Amino acid sequence: MARESFAIGSVRIRAGSTRNLELPITRLVTGSDVSLPVRVVHGREDGPTVWLSAAIHGDEVVGVEVIRQVLAGLDPKSFRGTLVAVPVVNVLGFMAGDRYLPDRRDLNRSFPGSARGSLASRIAHLFMTEVVAKCDVGLDLHTGSDRRSNLPQVRADLDDALTLELAQAFGAPVMLHAGIRDGSLRHAAREQGAKVLLYEAGECLRFDAWAIDAGVIGVRRVLAALEMTEPVNEPAPPPSIESRASGWVRARRTGILHLDATLGQHVTEGERLGALHDSFGKTLRLVHANRTGIVIGRTEQPLVNSGDALVHVADVTTPVD
Template identity: 55%
Template sequence: MPPFKIGGTEISPHSREQIELPVARLPTQTQVSLPINVIRGREEGPVLWVSAAIHGDEINGVEIVRRLMDLVTPKSLQGTLIMVPIVNVFGFIEQSRYLPDRRDLNRSFPGSSRGSLASRLASLFMREVVSQSTHGIDIHTASDHRVNLPQIRANLEDSETYRCAIAFGAPVVIHSTTRDGSLRQAATKQGIPVLLYEAGEALRFNSEAIQLGVEGVLRVMAVLGMYDNSPNPAPVPPVEVQKTQWLRSPQGGILLLHVHLGQPVQKRDKLGVIVDVFGNIRAKVSAPCDGLIIGMTQNPLVNQGDGIVHLARFPNLLG
């Protein structure tokens, strides 16, 4: 097998290595490093990276990666698994989505070794992790006091990406174009199929989302021929979605939602109401089409125009 190195550390066949890649120093001169765990099997095969906390407050993936590190061994693996539990170490420390300069790391790829802190970290990740991978899974949660139903977002028009997306086994698979500056866009431009797994909320561990994430990664590894001890296929085939829509608050007030994540709705169904401080109903929120609720706000205090319910538009969902 050819040599495999990350940050100058060589990972031998049938072994695992914990690597700390220096990123930068804090104003106190404390070194901040990117933690990477690499497991290499006995034989050559696909190289899959699994990354989490590219937004520092989206921590479900940290626990997903920890469980994967416990489950996968060099003996059970064909190919190489690169696991990065915390990409945005700065944001993780501060319990923040952003870097210290308020930049969004997931809008800074592919980055530059001479750019901002976000750009330098993105460049390091691209060089040491993405450029050596054949496939990728990036793990996220909702943000801004929102919560997401477990879902895969990916380019479903690419056959290899579609194969992996369906294998993952999330309840919903959404065709999603890439955003400028995102990790998924930068990796896709290098010809690497990438899945984005969204589930749960920021700064919380959601046990169902974590377990589904672990099983999903193992299923993808199985379909890639990397891992034999995968969970059974998901009991229900995923709902495939081409379009989603955020419903926005028609006015400010106190939001009382009458629906829950994963609930199918029909056009004109009442989803909730907005009341004033006296309890008077000021507005009603109704479904604009048939669909499935894949995300919602958890903050009942809303301003006009706030996103309150995320709906997967799927006209045939209800038969």
């Protein structure tokens, strides 16, 4: 018996096929329509339904490329289950190279949204009703913000057995047990029963190849762990370092930052991470680690004010060899 077709928007996708479609969002003042671009890979055989999303923040472009590469390697005739890919959720922010929507709202603080709310709320509601409500698992792809770069990492509810299993399968260098923020996609999706992994890597408005590569192989490993594809033909990654807490080292003076700490570096509390100088090179203040752990994020901005976040250090739960 043939598998049922998959309904989304106003279309149905037959089993063993791929379909591109657009979900209407709004109309610009010019009269042009703005839509949410979606690709559905509806496998010939039964399996889970998974979504991939990126660019909820319009300047976070790494995930867009991750999704493009993942989709290029999928064959719906041998695929099990259904994949709903939304490479650009914040379409208007993406076109402008802006993190936010035109009304300056953060889309990732607007879920689950409302059909009659603000533009952000309407996009969130559309995504929840047409994508999340149909899926069992979601992978939401992000990068660092505000001129920061992030080590490839998965943020998720590691106390949930299946979520932990999928985070381990992803194989990022670090998996962080991250709290849920009200209004976030992860919070709203979890309320509907979906398991969600949030992938962070790289810097906004850049195609960092290392962040893209880690994201592509990680997503492929998760699809394989869900038995939607065959196992990935790559060496198994080292076990992810598990972290239950993290914090930022902040600037204690205003100055020009010379940062020595690198992403993935293991540091001990009190270790020197860099220094703040004036424009003539005089040292104003040294920067030291405020905890022992691994560097999972750093600022790429050399001009900093007192109180600015400089280095993100995650505590290490899993012993490091």
